[in-house]
Amino acid sequence: MATWADLDVELETWAAQGETPTFWWRDDDTEACTADLERLIALSERFGAPLHLAVIPVAIDPGLADRLRASPQVYCLQHGYAHKNHEPKGTRASEVGRLRDMALIETDLREGWRRMQQAQLPNLLPVFVPPWNRIGEQVLPLLPQWGYAAFSGFDARPHPEPVAGLQHFNGHIDPIRWKEGAKFAGVEKTLEQCVRHLRKRRMETTYKDEPTGFVSHHLQTDADTWEFTEALMQRLTRDAATRWISLDQHISWTNT
Secondary structure (H helix, E strand, C coil), rough: CCHHHHHHHHHHHHHHHHCCCCCEEEEEECCCCCHHHHHHHHHHHHHHCCCEEEEEEHCCCCCHHHHHCCCCCCCECCCCCCCCCCCCCCCCCEEEEECCCCHHHHHHHHHHHEEEEEHCCCCEEECCCHHHHHEEEHHHHHHHCCCCCCEECCCCCCCCCCCCCCCECCCCEECCCCCCCCECCCCCHHHHHHHHHHHHHHCHHCCCCCCCCEEEEEHCHHHHHHHHHHHHHHHHHHHHHCCCCCHHCCCCCCCC
């Protein structure tokens, strides 16, 4: 487990080496404007950290696009199609898992992208975020053929481009514990995720250029998680200790 002091030491070590670690922010499960989404966007704007909303295409509220146009630092990514599990009972949930028919997966994802475009969401990026961060190994290589430039899951990526033409931007910090209902995972456990990934980047050349990803879920965020998120952002952005990026500046893509 890690403490705030451990995080400070890690950031100071980066600074002593003349480097600034990059971070990016992804929030999952957006469909509509809510008070919690407003709170999330306000935090993003307060700390100057671009926000990437993983939007569920099946039921996008008509008012979402208008609201997001007022926040130019907010970007939209595709979060599956309906966030519905299609794997057999007893296996881990996935909408695009290894046992589902590939034709059905392709149909869903293409229709989902069509709905994202039809909703006229601003700052829409061809980045695929699978629900539950799970995707079948046979699906991943097909994403570039279906128009996606990048993929986002969770944990340290094995390679910056897992398949040709598909960049990889993962999340590494999730402050929510999901078993038995969404609750705050705790300060030390969440900080451990952050410090561990920063240390991995600093010490292992393979991961040096991988931006550290913070993943939030505004609809499942309790009071303790909100409090921690604000405290973490204060710590990470203080004295420009980190640099927060938007994916539009880091992916190679053409409008699809």
